[in-house]
Amino acid sequence: MVLADIATLIRSKNAGPFILTFDILFADLASYRRVKDSGALNPAAFAKLYRCPIEKVRFFECENALAFKFSIPRPLTQGELGDGDMHGGQQFIPLINLEIP
């Protein structure tokens, strides 16, 4: 089973021009717990997926919102020459196929 099979929404977005943030949302507590208890979602796994230093990855477990969140500095500041995703909305793709054991 992969993350997208369980989550109702996986999304990325700018949190201001300098930070990218990733939300993983679920419909019910069982699904949220299923992923949380698997231990598959953590800063090390995210750092590996995005080839970024683990100390730059912030991770939050938000049980009251049935959600997980990651935040990292943007590789290029929003709108900098070469930035191909002004709103940061299409950066969540590597999370889709994260294996949830």
Place this chain on the structure above:
Amino acid sequence: MATDKFQQIRFISPVGSVGGGICSDALDEALAQAPHFIACDAGTTDAGPFSLGMGIPGFPREAVKRDLSLMLRAGRKAHIPVIIGSAGTAGGDVHVDWVLEIAREIVAEHHLCLRTAIIYAEQDKAYLKRLLQQNRILPLDPAPPISDSVIDSSSRIVGMMGVEPLQQAIADGADFVLAGRCSDSALFAAIPLMHGFPPGLAWHAGKVSECGTLVCETLGKGVIFTTISQDEISIRPYGDGLRCTPLSVAAHSLYENSNPYLHRECSGTFDLTNSTFEAIDDVTVGIRGSEFIVEPYTVKLEGAALAGYQSIIVGGIRDPHVIRQLESWLAGVRSYIDESISHMLGDELDKSSYSLIFHTYGINAVMGSFEPDQRHLPHEVGIVLEATAPTQDLAHKLAQLSRQPLLHYPIREWKGSITAFACLHNPAVVDRGPVYRFTLNHVAVPSTAVEMFRTHFIDLCDSEK
């Protein structure tokens, strides 16, 4: 202002952004519930640095006029104040004045008379340089380097105001507060805080209300109506088929924030760690337990500087031989272009003063280094060449000089002259004008909460012109 002997305070958030399209039926419905004020955000950095740098609003004038007119007329009908923040998208002085002109038309057309507080948020560069010298400009994480020259080269710098300038305007009797760059949540927290409602609830109410119906289970046409009491926020939409659920409201605090629990404002941080969300009825959610921690006063700065002028060429490649070796082929194209620029424009343009970027749609254009799929080659690749230079004329010439190499740069697989690039347009070159970059991710530490903002009162009346 009567707030039911301070038992509760009620407000309308009519739309996520002025110009987004207020649902007037839902606004009327909410207005019947005796709100104490209407507030609406009009700005964002979401679209990029252009609006701030260039001084141009992101929404069409007609859309802003329609929404502003609905709000100002609703405010007069109910005799309650209307607060607009981050006017004209970026909240610079020119953006505020643009909205003020629209407001003048509205009062004339609808025979209104509004005591109006205009609060400017653009920052004086000499003042900022003094703060910098006194170590009173602090970096957020991550922040680009800051210096006097960064301040000087920024075409515009705004400070994001907190509740204090808004509160002063309301206390001085404003019917209409038109503010430059402003914290979204502050627009809604200002009046409840004046009346002594708990800061954690006042700020959290602002946070969940400011995006309009984005806080609902599914986005739709409607307005948000929020009530704050001494121990609870209740939030509900008016609009067909809309509902707030505990999950939709809790999840909204994640949206576009790097930290879902802690939200820094000028005067401190509101903390949602212990917030609870419960359904009050099918469409209404109650929130309790949100807290506020007072911290040293800071004002977030936003700046944008000219990055250059840009011209682009759009086209595509279908030849599998070229696609297979696209990276090295484009490197060859680039050297060829660099060489012709050096030959033909070398006197005007050295290599460090221009930029050529190929966005290769189909191969990593969207995700760059984050792209997980490094194996599959598409059958077709879209290319946008971006040429950026110190003047539009030079950017245009750069792009012109790029067209021939893109068309004809050879590959080993074919003998003779090839045309590898399917150009979309004639003329191939599209001039994009000036492009900007964000220059600051910093906060200023002012001596007072209001010294960075300038408030002017005018009577905005039918006969004023």
